[in-house]
Each structure stands twice: as structure tokens, then as C-alpha cells.
Amino acid sequence: MYSAISANKRKTWFIMFFFAVIIGALGWIISNLYGQPSFLYLALIIGGVYALIQYFAAAKIALAMNGAKEITKKDEPRMYRTVENLSIATGMPTPKIYIIDDPAPNAFATGRDPKHAVVAATTGLLDIMDDDELEAVMAHELGHVKNYDIRVMMIVFGLVSAIGFIADMIFHMMWFRNDDESPNPIFMVLGIVAAILAPFIAMLVQLAVSRRREYLADSTGAMTTRYPEGLARALEKIRDHGSAMKRQNTATAHFFFANPLKGASLAKLFSTHPPIDDRIAKLRSMGNHL
Numbered sequence: 001m002y003s004a005i006s007a008n009k010r011k012t013w014f015i016m017f018f019f020a021v022i023i024g025a026l027g028w029i030i031s032n033l034y035g036q037p038s039f040l041y042l043a044l045i046i047g048g049v050y051a052l053i054q055y056f057a058a059a060k061i062a063l064a065m066n067g068a069k070e071i072t073k074k075d076e077p078r079m080y081r082t083v084e085n086l087s088i089a090t091g092m093p094t095p096k097i098y099i100i101d102d103p104a105p106n107a108f109a110t111g112r113d114p115k116h117a118v119v120a121a122t123t124g125l126l127d128i129m130d131d132d133e134l135e136a137v138m139a140h141e142l143g144h145v146k147n148y149d150i151r152v153m154m155i156v157f158g159l160v161s162a163i164g165f166i167a168d169m170i171f172h173m174m175w176f177r178n179d180d181e182s183p184n185p186i187f188m189v190l191g192i193v194a195a196i197l198a199p200f201i202a203m204l205v206q207l208a209v210s211r212r213r214e215y216l217a218d219s220t221g222a223m224t225t226r227y228p229e230g231l232a233r234a235l236e237k238i239r240d241h242g243s244a245m246k247r248q249n250t251a252t253a254h255f256f257f258a259n260p261l262k263g264a265s266l267a268k269l270f271s272t273h274p275p276i277d278d279r280i281a282k283l284r285s286m287g288n289h290l
Contacts, residue, residue: 015152019159022198023047026166029191046169047162054158059110059118062252066108066245068098068120075099079126082138083119090146090224095119104245105129105238108255109141110150117145122245128237136221136230137257143220149213153254161251167195214273218283228283235283239276 027043030036054061062068073080080097087094095109095117105125111117119141121134129137144150170191222228235258243258253261259273 015156016159019051019156019163020044020047022163022201023159023166026163026170026194026198029194030170033191043166047159047166050162050165051155051158054161055112055154058154058157059112059116062108062110062255063098063118063120065249065252066100066120066247067102068100071097071099076126078131078134079121079138082131082135083142086135086139086142086224090142092142092146093117095142095145099123099126100245102245102247103127104243104260105241105258106243106245106260107137107141107257108252109144110154110255111145112151112154113148114145117150119145124241128241129234132225132227132230133234133237136225136227137234139224140217140221140231140257143217143224144213147213147216147220149217152213157251157254163198167198170195215279215282218279219286222283222286228286232280232283235276235280239280 023043024040027040027047030043031039071080073084076097076099079099083097084094092114095111095114096119098118098120100106100120100122102122103124104122105128107119107121107125109117109119119138121137125137126134144153218231222231225231238258243256243260244262245260248261250261253259254273256273258276
């Protein structure tokens with residue numbers, strides 16, 4: 001598990017490089033489309049600044065988009081005590097704790113690092129989970145914090161947003177260009193194709209990263225509680241109850257413990273989460289070795 005954590009941290013730099021290449025390619029196409037080399041540098045600067053803003057603001061954005069409200073110990077003592085005890089056990093600062101008023105059982109973690117972390121759970125999760133299961137789910141979320149998954153996903157979130165912004169800018173520039181301008185038709189086609197495909201490719205990378213990290217957080221949470229069965233049972237309840245939430249936000253879906261989106265066959269293909277049954281099987285296999 002620890003080698004996987006190290007490998008995932010190394011992949012953070014690869015992910016950033018890969019997204020920089022996509023942003024650079026979009027800037028290069030714009031530059032050739034209008035014969036202005038400065039557009040390449042402008043795209044890289046805009047992409048970098050946009051991603052940086054998203055990196056520092058994404059936690060607040062994700063909380064606001066999902067209607068999360070911060071709580072104190074007196075507001076929800078069971079939830080607060082669970083997170084506080086797990087934080088002490090893992091040697092991490094207690095993150096800020098939020099509640100989402102939603103009957104679907106779900107949870108998520110976000111933030112830049114353990115010192116700036118946030119965990120949130122739905123009212124539905126608190127309603128159907130016993131103490132062992134709630135502890136297991138929160139241990140999973142703190143696993144994301146411990147493994148610095150939250151930082152990676154914040155970076156990915158910011159860069160995906162930046163790519164979408166630049167792709168929209170390409171469409172805008174082509175649509176509202178002056179009639180006197182006659183761009184190279186080859187780069188016109190490249191611009192259209194890139195503007196369509198770049199956000200899609202970025203989304204696929206986001207999905208691949210998210211799925212792998214869910215397995216790792218499951219393992220980390222099970223190691224923390226020393227009771228994989230608790231997390232397996234929690235996943236079974238979520239599978240049987242359904243995790244689709246009232247607020248459907250594809251931009252923040254990858255933050256959640258289970259897929260918060262309504263699942264059709266195509267949605268499952270592009271899900272940010274691995275199949276629940278696979279996660280349960282891996283956890284029960286772990287139980288034989290703990």
C-alpha cells in the first residue's frame with residue numbers, strides 16, 4: 001500500500017505535465033489559427049492562473065455546489081466524535097466537518113492538504129450507518145487526506161476546468177472572428193476537433209485517476225480501523241440504498257465516496273468510481289490478512 005501511495009504522488013507530476021501539454025496544444029492551435037504566436041503563451045498563462053485559482057477555491061466551490069454546512073461538536077456529536085477520534089489515531093489535524101442535507105448515503109473529502117482538509121457526510125449516511133460503518137466511511141475519507149489524494153484531485157479539478165475554459169475560448173474566437181480574417185482551414189478543423197476532444201480527454205484522465213484512488217483509500221481506511229468488514233458493509237448498504245444525490249454535479253462527482261450521479265449504462269461507463277461489488281470483494285479479501 002505504501003508503495004502505491006508513493007507511486008500515486010509521483011503520478012501527480014505526470015498528470016500536471018499531461019494537462020500542460022493539452023493546454024499548450026490548444027494554445028498552439030489558436031496561435032496558428034490567427035498567426036499570433038503570443039496566443040500560445042497567453043493560453044499557458046491563462047490555464048495556469050485559472051488552475052491556481054481553482055486549486056485554492058475549489059474546496060469552497062465544491063461545498064457550496066453540494067449545499068454543505070459546517071457543523072460543531074454540539075450540532076452532530078456522533079459524526080464529530082468519529083472524525084476527531086480517527087484524526088487522533090492517524091496523527092492528523094481534525095479537518096473541518098460538514099453535513100449535507102440529502103437522503104442519499106454519501107460522503108466526500110476535499111482540501112489542499114491535511115492542514116486544510118474538509119470532510120462532509122450526508123444526513124442519509126448518518127441515518128443508515130451504524131457506528132462501525134460510519135467510522136469505516138470516515139476512515140476512507142481521511143485516507144484520501146492522508147494519501148494527499150485531495151491535493152491531486154484539486155489539481156485535476158482545476159486543470160480540467162482550465163481546459164474547458166480554453167476550449168470554450170476557441171469556439172468563441174472562431175465564432176466571433178472578423179470577416180476580413182481568413183484562417184488556415186486546416187487549423188480551423190484542428191481547432192474545432194481540439195475544442196471538442198480536449199475536455200473529453202481531460203475527463204477520461206480524471207476518471208482513471210479517481211477510480212484508482214478509491215481503491216487506495218479503501219485500503220487505507222481498512223488499515224486504519226483494522227476492520228475491513230465495516231467498510232464492506234457500508235458499501236453494501238450504499239449499493240442497496242443508492243448513492244445518487246438530489247443535487248447532480250458532475251464537476252464534483254469524483255470527490256464522493258460513491259457515485260452521486262444517477263446511473264444509466266453510459267453514465268456507469270464514465271463513472272468516477274470503480275464498481276461497488278469490486279470494492280467489497282477487495283475489502284473482504286483484505287480481511288483474511290488482517
